[in-house]
Structures are given as structure tokens and as C-alpha cells.
Amino acid sequence: MNRRSTLADVARAAQVSKTTASMAVNGKGDGKIPLVTRQRVMEAANALHFRPHAVARALVNRCANVLGIVWTLDPFRRAANHPFEQALLSAIFYEALERGFNPMVYAYPGSSCSEIDFMRFVDGRSDAFLMLYPPVDCPLVRYLGDRDIPVVSLCSRVRDSRARWVDSDHQAGIEALVEHLASLGHRRIAYFIGPDAEDAVHTRVQTFQQALESRGLPFHQNWVLPYTWQTDITDQQIETLMSDPEPPSALLTWYDFAAEEIYRVLRGRGLCVPEDISVVGFDDVHPASTLEPPLTTVRQDVSFLAQSAVEMAISAVTNKDDGEDLPRHRICPVELVVRRSTQYVV
Amino acid sequence: MNRRSTLADVARAAQVSKTTASMAVNGKGDGKIPLVTRQRVMEAANALHFRPHAVARALVNRCANVLGIVWTLDPFRRAANHPFEQALLSAIFYEALERGFNPMVYAYPGSSCSEIDFMRFVDGRSDAFLMLYPPVDCPLVRYLGDRDIPVVSLCSRVRDSRARWVDSDHQAGIEALVEHLASLGHRRIAYFIGPDAEDAVHTRVQTFQQALESRGLPFHQNWVLPYTWQTDITDQQIETLMSDPEPPSALLTWYDFAAEEIYRVLRGRGLCVPEDISVVGFDDVHPASTLEPPLTTVRQDVSFLAQSAVEMAISAVTNKDDGEDLPRHRICPVELVVRRSTQYVV
DNA sequence: TAAAGTAGGTGAACCGATTTACCTTTGAGT
DNA sequence: ACTCAAAGGTAAATCGGTTCACCTACTTTA
Numbered sequence: 122m123n124r125r126s127t128l129a130d131v132a133r134a135a136q137v138s139k140t141t142a143s144m145a146v147n148g149k150g151d152g153k154i155p156l157v158t159r160q161r162v163m164e165a166a167n168a169l170h171f172r173p174h175a176v177a178r179a180l181v182n183r184c185a186n187v188l189g190i191v192w193t194l195d196p197f198r199r200a201a202n203h204p205f206e207q208a209l210l211s212a213i214f215y216e217a218l219e220r221g222f223n224p225m226v227y228a229y230p231g232s233s234c235s236e237i238d239f240m241r242f243v244d245g246r247s248d249a250f251l252m253l254y255p256p257v258d259c260p261l262v263r264y265l266g267d268r269d270i271p272v273v274s275l276c277s278r279v280r281d282s283r284a285r286w287v288d289s290d291h292q293a294g295i296e297a298l299v300e301h302l303a304s305l306g307h308r309r310i311a312y313f314i315g316p317d318a319e320d321a322v323h324t325r326v327q328t329f330q331q332a333l334e335s336r337g338l339p340f341h342q343n344w345v346l347p348y349t350w351q352t353d354i355t356d357q358q359i360e361t362l363m364s365d366p367e368p369p370s371a372l373l374t375w376y377d378f379a380a381e382e383i384y385r386v387l388r389g390r391g392l393c394v395p396e397d398i399s400v401v402g403f404d405d406v407h408p409a410s411t412l413e414p415p416l417t418t419v420r421q422d423v424s425f426l427a428q429s430a431v432e433m434a435i436s437a438v439t440n441k442d443d444g445e446d447l448p449r450h451r452i453c454p455v456e457l458v459v460r461r462s463t464q465y466v467v
Numbered sequence: 468m469n470r471r472s473t474l475a476d477v478a479r480a481a482q483v484s485k486t487t488a489s490m491a492v493n494g495k496g497d498g499k500i501p502l503v504t505r506q507r508v509m510e511a512a513n514a515l516h517f518r519p520h521a522v523a524r525a526l527v528n529r530c531a532n533v534l535g536i537v538w539t540l541d542p543f544r545r546a547a548n549h550p551f552e553q554a555l556l557s558a559i560f561y562e563a564l565e566r567g568f569n570p571m572v573y574a575y576p577g578s579s580c581s582e583i584d585f586m587r588f589v590d591g592r593s594d595a596f597l598m599l600y601p602p603v604d605c606p607l608v609r610y611l612g613d614r615d616i617p618v619v620s621l622c623s624r625v626r627d628s629r630a631r632w633v634d635s636d637h638q639a640g641i642e643a644l645v646e647h648l649a650s651l652g653h654r655r656i657a658y659f660i661g662p663d664a665e666d667a668v669h670t671r672v673q674t675f676q677q678a679l680e681s682r683g684l685p686f687h688q689n690w691v692l693p694y695t696w697q698t699d700i701t702d703q704q705i706e707t708l709m710s711d712p713e714p715p716s717a718l719l720t721w722y723d724f725a726a727e728e729i730y731r732v733l734r735g736r737g738l739c740v741p742e743d744i745s746v747v748g749f750d751d752v753h754p755a756s757t758l759e760p761p762l763t764t765v766r767q768d769v770s771f772l773a774q775s776a777v778e779m780a781i782s783a784v785t786n787k788d789d790g791e792d793l794p795r796h797r798i799c800p801v802e803l804v805v806r807r808s809t810q811y812v813v
Numbered sequence: 814t815a816a817a818g819t820a821g822g823t824g825a826a827c828c829g830a831t832t833t834a835c836c837t838t839t840g841a842g843t
Numbered sequence: 844a845c846t847c848a849a850a851g852g853t854a855a856a857t858c859g860g861t862t863c864a865c866c867t868a869c870t871t872t873a
Contacts, residue, residue: 125591125614127858127859127861128859128861129859129860136834137822137823138789138822138823138824139820139824139859139860139861140823140824140861141821141822142860143860143861143862144861144862147861150821150822152819152821153821153822154821154822155820158822163680165836172586172589172590173590173859173860174526174590174591174858174859175590175591175592176522176526176531176590176591176592176858176859176860176862177591177828177858177859177861178830178859178860178861179522179827179828179860180520180522180526180829180830180858180859180860180861181525181860181861181862182615182828182861184862185522187571187592190572191558192560194557194560194564198839198848204550205823211540213536214538214540214572215540215574218540218572218573218574223571223572223573223592224535224558224572225533225570225571225572226564226569226570226571226572227564227569228560228561228564230820233562240518241866243471243518244518244519244520244521244522245471245520245521245522245523245755245829246521246522246569248531256839270857316516328839342732373725374825379652382757385759388759401658411728412730413734420476447817456859473828473829473830473849474829474830474831475829475830483833483852483853484826484852484853484854485829485830485853485854486829486831486833486852486853486854487851487852487853488828490831490832493831498849498850498851499850499851500851500852501850501851501854504851504852519829519833520828520829520830521830522828522829522830523828523829523830523831524830524831524856525830526828526829526831526857526858526859526860527829527831527832527857527858528830528831528858545869589861643864718843738870750823773819784826
């Protein structure tokens with residue numbers, strides 16, 4: 122098992138030219154290559170354990186069949202351990218491989234985003250990039266756009282017109298949560314929102330406000346609180362909220378992970394979910410269903426998100442010069458999942 | 468911004484040959500290329516936004532600077548959401564990129580492991596493979612070994628002599644946990660162990676037994692229980708354990724994630740941790756420190772594991788024909804982290 | 814029988830780098 | 844004046860495929 126065998130070896134063994142060997146191996150040249158020849162080549166290829174060299178192929182095809190996955194690897198995010206993100210990632214890997222594209226991971230170059238950092242993205246390794254949660258005005262998206270490299274943004278509706286994006290229907294999700302709470306009689310609802318950098322924050326807050334107002338429920342700007350991932354601050358925020366003469370009876374949280382922490386803080390203050398206060402999450406990933414009580418939340422369809430994004434990216438590569446086919450944006454449906462963290466207001 | 472510029476373009480612009488351009492760009496040919504020429508080439512390269520085409524380079528260098536990361540992507544594992552695994556993965560990505568190697572993700576071909584499935588691993592894209600938790604007798608490891616492709620196994624001490632591995636010191640970890648519990652006066656300890664497929668199970672159980680016996684503590688084979696990820700079965704197991712006339716006063720669990728579930732089951736039966744029973748985990752990842760009570764556990768050094776594995780793989784690629792340098796195996800130290808899930812036995 | 818297909822196939826260029834083996838100058842040493 | 848080495852540089856082969864343009868030997872068709 123010394124050197125890997127090449128197409129030339131196969132051609133020699135089958136007594137044909139490289140051209141014929143190539144066509145036979147790739148199942149091309151219908152009508153040009155009779156069955157006997159094709160079989161002769163195939164046998165030689167098998168005997169020699171021939172495997173086409175993907176790098177050579179990529180060079181001449183000007184297409185590597187590789188999808189770049191751009192992801193924030195910095196220590197903060199690593200510590201934050203976002204299960205939704207993990208689920209999304211592995212779904213992306215799965216979908217890409219399924220379609221014959223190899224996923225290659227890139228670290229999102231943080232705030233220090235000079236041209237130098239971007240150069241590693243355009244060395245011909247990856248045909249297209251799939252970015253998780255890029256900022257809506259992302260310099261990297263622009264850079265890649267300038268070089269005609271397809272970009273699909275996941276969970277962030279980037280503004281660059283050349284980029285594609287796939288996102289959940291945050292509007293429908295928030296609408297459904299508010300409707301659910303309202304139908305249980307809740308009138309005073311507060312919202313722990315996510316980091317300002319995330320695109321969805323604005324949509325969700327705006328929808329939240331509209332959903333309240335359209336039902337005649339009060340919207341207080343100071344009941345829209347930033348969630349900070351710091352227990353003591355969260356505790357302080359809850360303290361302030363609950364010392365209101367008319368405290369909220371329900372809490373929206375940025376995502377399930379935050380809801381878990383908020384459960385803890387509420388429990389620490391002797392408040393029971395859902396008897397004293399209803400809590401809802403977003404995402405429906407672990408640990409939503411195993412919390413005590415199980416969390417009412419909105420499910421984002423991870424597989425559908427991943428599949429849409431991968432399909433969009435691959436189609437952009439494949440039909441690069443042809444007329445476009447797939448729409449450049451997709452909003453994926455979400456689903457309300459009612460569990461036991463919400464109940465009638467007493 | 469039409470076509471990407473090539474080395475030939477740069478050479479033409481700088482009025483030198485491709486050879487010279489190549490050397491100048493790569494900082495080679497000390498003494499051969501005078502500073503003026505070098506600068507002229509560099510300026511041309513910058514002006515043309517030249518970026519060497521990694522695929523072409525890989526072809527001629529017979530080295531792609533890519534590390535294959537082999538990971539189980541199947542739905543079961545995706546659902547199991549192992550935070551330790553996620554931490555390990557992102558640490559690997561980080562370390563590889565840090566060293567100029569691009570990580571490319573591969574799905575571990577499940578039980579249906581025919582040659583066909585293995586072929587996609589040897590198409591020249593990846594120079595070496597880093598596998599997470601492969602079985603100790605892994606056909607893929609053998610296959611790659613046969614083809615002289617370096618393999619590093621993470622968290623599993625594969626038996627193939629050509630493969631390298633990096634693993635935590637499970638022995639020290641279990642030893643430390645038992646010592647900790649014994650020093651608190653515990654004499655009756657049960658163990659919820661992990662899936663049989665995992666290499667570490669045997670080491671840990673064996674060490675557990677030795678650690679008990681060397682301290683004169685009783686070891687019961689039927690107190691070594693398989694953890695099943697199914698709440699009702701876990702509940703049944705706890706029921707059986709606790710109805711023993713002399714029930715255990717402490718529980719070792721396979722990992723923190725399992726400890727969380729076991730907390731729930733114990734709470735469901737009205738048992739308090741640590742007053743009624745002490746519980747310990749393994750890994751020290753989320754949610755160990757945020758559980759109530761915070762979990763006593765053993766910390767695996769994720770960064771060190773990842774760094775060792777990546778270094779080993781890269782060194783195997785770089786010094787492929789030279790004499791070996793790095794040792795082929797590494798056992799990484801672990802650390803006991805005492806929190807509040809353990810206390811003196813009453 | 815000549816012209817025109819067609820089936821089956823090939824040689825050589827090419828993708829974009831790296832590297833080997835030369836080739837000129839120029840200057841120093843004797 | 845002649846040799847030799849060093850300095851500075853280049854043409855061409857190579858990596859392992861794909862594909863364009865052509866070529867030959869038959870068989871039809873008019």
C-alpha cells in the first residue's frame with residue numbers, strides 16, 4: 122500500500138487514454154464509451170483502489186465542493202455554551218455532507234477585522250460560506266460579496282444585497298407567545314432580551330410591543346430588560362420588577378437557556394413557576410423539556426434552517442453563472458410548544 | 468473585481484519570473500533575491516490583491532494543511548447534546564486554526580462501515596484525522612493506517628499501533644473522587660456508568676473497584692449500573708438501590724449531564740443532595756457549577772486535550788518521513804473540583 | 814463511388830502553484 | 844588574461860485530474 126494510484130495508472134492498466142479513463146470513472150460520455158470499455162476501466166480502478174484526488178479535481182473544476190462554516194470561536198461564546206447553536210452546527214454539517222459538500226470550519230474574525238484576517242477566506246478552499254449570526258452590517262460579508270463568493274447568513278438578516286439569508290419567523294414566534302399568555306389572562310408581561318448585537322432582538326422587541334398594543338395591553342419600555350448572563354444582575358432586575366406595585370405576571374425570556382437561569386433566580390426569591398409567575402422561552406432545545414416545570418417555548422426548526430441554508434449555498438455555487446433559481450431569503454416557520462411553565466393568571 | 472489574480476499575474480506585473488515571484492511571496496530564497504526585487508514583487512502582489520490559491524498549493528505540496536475532524540453526527544448523539552463534546556470540538560477548531568490548519572468535518576460512518584464509506588476520507592483533502600471517541604477497534608482507524616494517513620484519537624485509547632491518542636487520566640479522576648468520598652466517611656458507593664462502547668468505561672470501573680478495595684470498602688457488582696438516558700429506567704434503578712437495607716450514601720455518575728438528571732430523579736423521590744446522598748459527576752462542564760447544589764466533579768482539561776491532539780496530528784503530518792519527535796500517546800491530568808453536592812456521611 | 818456521418822477514442826492544453834536544474838553576469842583571485 | 848565562484852534569475856517539469864479539438868475507421872446515404 123505504497124503510493125496512491127492516479128488516473129494515469131488506471132488508464133495504463135485498462136489500456137486506454139486518460140481522457141477515456143476519466144470519462145468512464147465519472148460516468149460521462151454517454152454513447153461515446155461502450156459498456157465493455159467502461160467496465161474494463163472500472164475493474165482497473167477497483168483493482169488499484171483508485172480514488173480521484175479531490176484537490177486536483179478542485180483545481181481544474183474551479184470548485185472544491187467545500188462549504189465554509191463561519192462561526193464565533195472566541196472564549197466568551199465557547200463558555201456560553203449555546204445548545205441551539207450546537208444543534209444548528211451539527212445539522213449544518215450533516216446536511217452539507219449529505220449533499221456531497223465538505224464543511225470546513227472558520228473562526229469569525231472578531232472586532233479586529235482587517236483585510237489580513239479576511240484573506241484566509243479567499244484562498245480557493247471554500248466555494249461558499251455559511252455564517253452563523255453575523256452582524257447585519259458585516260465587513261466579512263461585504264468582502265466576500267466583492268469577490269463574488271456566495272454567502273448565506275443564518276439567523277441574521279444581513280443587509281448586503283448580494284448575501285442570502287435564512288432565519289426563523291421571530292415575528293410569528295413572539296406573536297404566538299403573547300397570544301398564548303394573553304389568552305391565559307396575562308396583562309402585565311416583561312421581556313428579558315438578548316445581546317444587542319443579535320439581529321433578532323429588534324424584530325422581537327418590536328413585535329412584542331405591537332402584539333401587546335394591538336391587544337390593548339400595556340407596554341413599558343423599562344419592562345424590556347437586557348439579559349446579561351450574570352446571576353446577580355438578573356436577580357437585581359427581578360427584584361426591581363417584582364417590587365412594582367403592579368408586578369408582571371409573565372416573563373418572556375430571550376431563550377431557553379436564559380429561562381433556566383431565571384427559574385433559579387425566581388426560586389431563590391421564593392417565587393413559584395407558574396403559580397406566581399409564568400415564564401416562557403425561545404428555541405425549544407435542551408433543557409426546555411427537562412426543566413421543572415417543563416418550559417413553554419417556541420420551537421425553531423433547526424433541521425429546516427440548516428437544510429435551507431445549505432441548499433441555498435450549494436445552489437449558489439452550482440448555478441453560479443446561470444439564472445438564479447432559489448429565492449435568496451427564507452423565513453422558516455416556528456411552532457408554539459405549550460408546557461407547564463405558563464398558567465391562568467389568578 | 469473580476470477574476471482572482473494568480474502568481475503569473477504578479478510575476479508579469481513585477482517583471483520577474485514565476486519562480487522569483489513565488490519565492491518572494493513565500494519569503495524563501497534568502498540571499499538569492501535582493502530586497503529591491505522582493506519589494507517590487509510584494510507591491511505587485513498587494514496591488515493585485517494576490518492571495519495564493521491554497522488548492523493549487525496543496526496539489527503540488529502534497530499537503531493540504533487540513534485536519535479532518537471525525538465526529539458522530541447521527542441523530543441520537545445530536546439529541547444527547549453532550550456539552551463536553553461541544554467544548555472539545557470548538558477547542559479543536561480553535562487550536563487547529565491557530566496553527567494554520569483548517570479543520571474539515573467528517574461524519575463518523577456508523578455501524579454500516581463499508582469500504583465505500585471510507586473512501587471519502589482518502590481523497591487527498593485532509594492530511595491527518597482527529598477522531599472523537601472512536602471505538603478502540605475502529606475499522607476506519609485501520610483503513611487510514613493502511614494508507615499511511617496519520618490518525619489521532621481523542622478520549623479513546625485505540626488499539627491500532629499506528630494511531631496516536633490523547634486521553635484524560637481517568638484513573639486519577641476516579642481515584643480522587645473515591646478518596647474524596649472516603650475521606651468524608653462514605654463506605655457505600657454506587658456508580659452509574661456510561662455506554663459500553665466508550666473506552667473509558669472499563670478503566671473507570673476497574674479503577675473504581677480497586678480504589679474501593681484498597682480502602683477496605685465494599686464493592687458490589689450490582690452497584691455498578693448502566694446509565695441509560697431514560698428517566699424511568701434511572702428512577703427504577705434508584706428505587707432498587709435505595710430499598711437496599713443498607714443503601715449507598717454516595718453516587719458516582721458517568722458525567723455531569725447524567726448527574727443533573729439524577730438530581731431530578733432523587734428530588735422526585737424526596738431525597739436531598741447532599742444531606743441524604745452525595746452525588747459526584749465527571750467533566751466539569753456546564754451545568755456542573757450552576758446546578759443546585761453545585762456539583763462536585765472532576766475537571767477534564769478541554770484545552771489541553773484539544774491542544775495536545777492537534778499538535779500531535781500536525782507534527783505527524785509535518786515530520787512524516789523524518790524521525791518521529793512527539794510521543795504518540797498523551798495522558799492529560801485532571802483535577803478534583805469540590806463543590807456542595809458532597810458532604811460528611813451522617 | 815464520393816460525401817457525410819458516427820462510433821470510439823486520443824493528444825495536449827490547462828487549472829495555479831512549487832521546485833529542480835540550469836543559465837547569465839559580474840567580480841575577485843592568481 | 845583566465846579561472847572560478849557567487850549573485851540573481853529563469854524555463855520547464857510537476858502535482859492529478861478535466862476537457863477541447865481533433866482523428867481514424869467504419870457504415871450510411873445519394
